[in-house]
Amino acid sequence: MSGGCGNEELFDSIVMAEERFRGEGYREGFRRGTRRGLQDGRRHGVSHGAKLSTEISFYYGFAITWKCLLQHNTDVKSRKRMKVLESLLGLIQNSPHDDPQSAKLQEDMEKLRAKFRQVCSMLSVPTDFKDYIKTSEGTSF
Numbered sequence: 570m571s572g573g574c575g576n577e578e579l580f581d582s583i584v585m586a587e588e589r590f591r592g593e594g595y596r597e598g599f600r601r602g603t604r605r606g607l608q609d610g611r612r613h614g615v616s617h618g619a620k621l622s623t624e625i626s627f628y629y630g631f632a633i634t635w636k637c638l639l640q641h642n643t644d645v646k647s648r649k650r651m652k653v654l655e656s657l658l659g660l661i662q663n664s665p666h667d668d669p670q671s672a673k674l675q676e677d678m679e680k681l682r683a684k685f686r687q688v689c690s691m692l693s694v695p696t697d698f699k700d701y702i703k704t705s706e707g708t709s710f
Contacts, residue, residue, distance in 0.1 A: 618669060624678075625681070628661060628681060629658070631688075632657045632688070636654045636655075636658070649691065650691050650692060653688050653691055656684060657681075657684045660677070660680060664678075664681060
């Protein structure tokens with residue numbers, strides 16, 4: 570009789586080993602998947618953040634340059650252009666680009682792009698700068 574009990578224990582240990590190994594495999598896979606997901610997410614965030622930063626920096630440089638070019642003009646048209654340039658600079662400075670978790674980031678970027686298009690229209694400058702900006706591929710103006 571003791572032989573029969575030993576066989577059952579052996580059978581149970583084999584069945585339990587399968588369950589144990591499956592559980593350990595699941596935990597190991599979950600741990601590796603979580604780590605890989607964090608790495609991929611971080612890489613994607615850095616890439617997306619760099620593109621947004623490049624776009625905002627371009628708008629800022631564009632606005633400052635035009636502001637310098639127009640600052641000594643006193644005609645009505647130039648004053649209107651300066652006012653819109655100041656508005657663009659204000660949007661850039663007040664946008665939460667230092668907080669990537671901001672819920673308003675996408676909304677503010679859309680406002681910024683719209684204001685940039687308005688400025689380009691007032692300055693009679695084309696808004697398609699893709700030929701000039703090779704580093705920010707995928708950025709839409």
